[in-house]
Amino acid sequence: MNEIKHIIAVASGKGGVGKSTVAANLALALRALGAEVGLLDADIYGPSQQLMLGVGEDVRPEQQGGQFxxxxxxxxxxxxxxxYLVTERTPMVWRGPMAGGALAQMLEQTLWGPLDYLVIDMPPGTGDVQLTLAQKAQVAGAVIVTTPQDIALLDAQKGIEMFHKVDVPVLGVVENMAMHVCSSCGHQEYIFGQAGAERIAQEYGVPLLGRLPLERGIREQGDAGTPTVVAAPESAAAQAFMAIARAVRERLAGDDKGAVRQFPDIKITDD
Known part of the structure; x- marks a missing residue:
């Protein structure tokens, strides 16, 4: 971890908002900008990056020294x-601290090598895994993913508040499934509401990093193991991901504190 310059947590208050899709495409977009990038799937109970990146079910990480x-x-x-460590038929029936311990092991016992960015696909919510990450690493910032409807925005607010309480900067908000464009006539329809993420960003004084369409191609490309930034780099959706990556890179420019955090002191108060 001493060789990681920036850790970026991609998080959401609730599941189903496209957080893993954003994490994968953000990592690939940063790489397309010339950076050396790692991606850690920290969703212990429902890992999806193996499928999304086209890694075979039988692939297992090699070990070094029996420990790393x-x-x-x-x-x-x-x-x-x-x-990579369990089969798709193995449910992770673990209590929260065990999930936090699994994140710590994957974070600290993986020989990442030199990285400009380590993107972490966080599980939904504000539990043990999020607190473990704040304890173990100097997180450069969090990207909050939400959809425009009110119920998702309520949970996004909780995510922003949680990162504030553990002193992790919020880099900005990504609004996913912002609008649907009809493939036949080109009509735009705001199925889940309009400008919800923009209101949240303004309320907390953070940037709206980008707005992504509700598009079948994004889902199909992720399911096929070739995310949009790789499968269709010239598409409007891929360019939206690239714009988000540029905004994140700009927000992190000049911040080279490194990824290791020593002697963590997390204080959470009801204020």
Whole structure:
């Protein structure tokens, strides 16, 4: 971890908002900008990056010295996931502290090598895994993913508040599934509401990093193991991901504190 310049947590208050899709495409977009990038799938209970990056079910990370893991190369990224360590039929029936311990092991016992960015696909919510990450690493910032509807925005607010309480900067908000464009006539329809993420960003004084469409191609490309930034780099959706990556890179410019945090002191108060 001493060789990682920036850790970026991609998080959401609730599941189903496209957080893993954003994490994978953000990592690939940063790589397309010339950076050395790693991707850690920290969604212990429901890892999805193995499928999304086209890594075979039988792929397992190599070990070194009986203690360390070598990251799995996928789409030019250095990756690690609980999906590499168990089969798809193995449910992770663990209590919260065990999930936090699994994150700590994958984070600290993977030989990442020199990285400009380590993107972490966080599980939804504000529990043990999030607190473990704040304890173990100097997180450069968090990207909050939400959809425009009110119920998702309520959970996004909780995510922002949680990162504030553990002193992790919020780099900005990504609004996913912002609008649907009809493939036949080109009509735009705001199925889940309009400008919800923009309101949240303004309320907390953070940037709206980008707005992504509700598009079948994004889902199909992720399911096929070739995310949009790789599968259709000239598409409008891929360019939206690239714009988000540029905004994140700009927000982190000049911040080279490194990724290791010593003697963590987390204080959470009800204020």
């Amino acid at each position: 893991l070598l990251p799995v190369k996928a789409q030019g990224l250095k990756t690690m996931s609980m999906g």
